[in-house]
Amino acid sequence: MIQNSAHTSRPISPHNSTPRRAQPATQATVAVAGGGLAGLAAACALADSGFRVTVFERRPYLGGRASSYHHPGTGEVVDNCQHVLFRSCTNLVKFYERIGVDQEIRWYDQMTFVEPGGRATEMRASPLPAPLHTAPSFLRFPFLTAADKLAIARAMVPLTMTVQKDTGESFEKWLQQHRQTAGAVERFWKPILISALSEDLDRVSISSAAQVVRESMKSPAARLMGVPTIPLTALYNAAGEYIEARGGELQLRRPVETFKAESSRVGLRLGDSEEVFDYLVLALPFEGLDRVLPETPEAAPLRKMLSHFESSPITGIHLWFDRQISGLDHAVLLDRTIQWMFHKSRIQPIRSQSGNGTGTDAGGSYVELVVSSSKSLIEQSRPEIIDLALRELREFFPAAREATLVKSAVIKEIHATYSPRPGIDAYRPASATAWPRVFLAGDWTATGWPATMEGAVRSGYLAAEALTRATGLANTKFIVPDLPARGFMRLFK
Numbered sequence: 001m002i003q004n005s006a007h008t009s010r011p012i013s014p015h016n017s018t019p020r021r022a023q024p025a026t027q028a029t030v031a032v033a034g035g036g037l038a039g040l041a042a043a044c045a046l047a048d049s050g051f052r053v054t055v056f057e058r059r060p061y062l063g064g065r066a067s068s069y070h071h072p073g074t075g076e077v078v079d080n081c082q083h084v085l086f087r088s089c090t091n092l093v094k095f096y097e098r099i100g101v102d103q104e105i106r107w108y109d110q111m112t113f114v115e116p117g118g119r120a121t122e123m124r125a126s127p128l129p130a131p132l133h134t135a136p137s138f139l140r141f142p143f144l145t146a147a148d149k150l151a152i153a154r155a156m157v158p159l160t161m162t163v164q165k166d167t168g169e170s171f172e173k174w175l176q177q178h179r180q181t182a183g184a185v186e187r188f189w190k191p192i193l194i195s196a197l198s199e200d201l202d203r204v205s206i207s208s209a210a211q212v213v214r215e216s217m218k219s220p221a222a223r224l225m226g227v228p229t230i231p232l233t234a235l236y237n238a239a240g241e242y243i244e245a246r247g248g249e250l251q252l253r254r255p256v257e258t259f260k261a262e263s264s265r266v267g268l269r270l271g272d273s274e275e276v277f278d279y280l281v282l283a284l285p286f287e288g289l290d291r292v293l294p295e296t297p298e299a300a301p302l303r304k305m306l307s308h309f310e311s312s313p314i315t316g317i318h319l320w321f322d323r324q325i326s327g328l329d330h331a332v333l334l335d336r337t338i339q340w341m342f343h344k345s346r347i348q349p350i351r352s353q354s355g356n357g358t359g360t361d362a363g364g365s366y367v368e369l370v371v372s373s374s375k376s377l378i379e380q381s382r383p384e385i386i387d388l389a390l391r392e393l394r395e396f397f398p399a400a401r402e403a404t405l406v407k408s409a410v411i412k413e414i415h416a417t418y419s420p421r422p423g424i425d426a427y428r429p430a431s432a433t434a435w436p437r438v439f440l441a442g443d444w445t446a447t448g449w450p451a452t453m454e455g456a457v458r459s460g461y462l463a464a465e466a467l468t469r470a471t472g473l474a475n476t477k478f479i480v481p482d483l484p485a486r487g488f489m490r491l492f493k
Contacts, residue, residue, distance in 0.1 A: 036064020039283030041460025058255030068231035129487025261435035417451035479493035
């Protein structure tokens with residue numbers, strides 16, 4: 001995700017991070033261009049395998065699109081966008097365990113839907129076998145009619161029991177073909193899938209939508225939602241320490257400008273200097289990779305693939321109030337522009353960095369509101385967005401009507417994710433490239449997952465596996481297995 005150019009940033013110290021003993025390094029050196037989640041996953045895996053790893057990151061902190069910084073207008077540490085994970089994200093969970101921050105994730109077994117007016121409905125798992133474990137909660141949803149529920153159940157059968165392929169048509173058209181009601185689309189499919197994929201349903205491929213549904217239904221554990229209890233960069237600073245403890249190096253504020261791949265080495269241009277490595281992992285967003293590729297014939301096919309990608313934005317709205325506005329930690333918000341509320345002063349209790357006694361220091365509420373696929377907000381000004389957020393928030397949480405807004409911030413991530421539109425999977429490249437010593441990582445590569453933190457970690461591990469194979473370590477495996485199916489879902493492969 002891209003920061004607003006007006007923001008200044010500095011790294012945040014990690015919590016409870018214990019350095020590991022460095023392992024002996026091989027003679028092979030690896031440069032990782034990009035200190036986001038994909039690059040850090042690749043770097044940690046390679047450092048564990050004895051490679052001497054150097055991570056180059058253009059920002060002054062780690063985390064990429066999942067990062068935190070001191071917001072100059074508020075004096076607070078803010079995440080550039082709220083990120084969550086689910087138990088089905090097996091590689092991300094193991095990555096957090098690897099770097100020692102798994103205890104900084106708070107897990108929730110319920111999801112609360114709130115309607116305008118304040119009515120809240122919880123979804124919880126029942127003792128029924130998957131995929132029926134959420135059926136009792138679903139059948140009690142008061143915001144869906146009987147016709148809505150029947151339509152959703154009808155669509156769930158093919159989505160959970162069969163693997164849906166990308167036919168080139170949108171998921172919105174698929175829903176029409178499966179006779180979904182307007183209520184089912186607006187109050188079920190959109191809240192779930194736009195938040196998960198950060199794209200409108202008329203621009204989402206059938207395979208991407210179906211994978212989100214199938215992964216969430218395969219096991220009662222799959223739907224457990226994890227939320228970080230510390231700022232995001234604190235999580236990923238732990239990855240930086242992990243790399244350094246194994247003989248690696250971090251070079252912040254030092255982007256790779258381009259490279260020259262030769263038969264026995266890869267040369268990097270870094271500002272007015274050059275460095276040479278045995279291997280290179282390009283862990284950059286697709287829109288940033290094109291600027292790094294050399295002007296050579298080998299780069300042309302990859303450039304052509306990149307030209308098919310488009311971005312989708314996410315907007316995070318941060319609000320500090322002088323009093324508590326809700327007893328919920330998080331909620332899905334229905335029928336309005338805002339899609340999620342995260343009560344950060346409850347999830348991350350120690351928030352204020354300014355010590356000025358306002359907002360959460362005085363027993364107030366700090367909330368982050370998230371709008372995925374926020375195309376309608378891109379041209380709106382900060383005051384316009386704050387006014388919209390306050391108006392809608394007061395519809396959902398009556399206590400907010402009496403609360404005074406202490407301070408606020410709006411963060412627009414224009415290039416938050418790649419758009420998972422129909423047909424894009426055909427252009428997602430594998431880890432290996434035309435250069436035998438250069439590899440790709442990023443959630444937009446061919447991971448089998450959409451644009452998620454899980455997809456980013458998988459891409460880093462896939463790049464690390466491809467690189468180790470190139471050195472002759474053919475049996476090295478970093479990807480961990482998917483969450484196993486339970487209940488009736490074991491019958492459907």
